[in-house]
Amino acid sequence: MPTLPKNKLRIGKRVKVRLGGTTWRARIIEDRGPIGLNGRQLVRVELLDDEQTDEAKVAHQFVEVPLDDIHTAP
């Protein structure tokens, strides 16, 4: 999966995030800025259950991940 380029970072954009060996469908919620390790950019995303509709998403689970770990959703 290609990583998300910085210029494609948009609030509400659907993406994929790989966490702990699981690939999650997610939605970008907030650009947290360059406050990560060594100044890397962090992004807050909402995890969505791959098998369900948006309405039945995982109970609003948010996580902040480096921009490099976010992939464009096919």
Next chain:
Amino acid sequence: MPSRSLQRWQTESSAALDQIENAHAAVGGNLRGRRYATLQINHAYLVMVSSHFQRFCRDLHTEAIDHLCAQSVPPDPRRDILRMALTLSRQLDSKNPSPGAIGSDFNRFNIRFWDVVKRHAPALNERRQTLLEDLNKWRNAIAHQDFIAAGLDPARLSLSNVNRFRTACNNLAQRFDVILGHHLATISGVRPW
């Protein structure tokens, strides 16, 4: 070198807060009208102090998580699980930066946060904690326009009151930065900032 979160607080946030403080000085007009206008600016200024301090606390929490959970090669899935757990239902994402919310979120790093804050200069930091409580009481009263329930008189919020709250936040921000830096260095073996 301070954390990026503290640098942001001391630059971006400080500049934004200075602008509104300058607006207070720039308001002209007759005495009665000016008093009303500056009062509204004081209210706006206080809400901004609280919201910028909330952002600082959230940023610091996030920065600490990224230090602890950054992946190496080969990747360790447990770090991602820890990242998710530390962010889950974090109070600072939706609530005021009250001492309770701050303690609840930072205690997740296995530190009795406020106890450690008050280990150095206990009387001063106890006073700052109380000022932080008062700041958030004012913030809620202003945001909901309900001063009676909070037992506050809206006309009594002066510029010097707001600056006192801001100074307390400034000092707490520096203390939080040092404490968390030491704590993370102890548990991870690497200084985070």
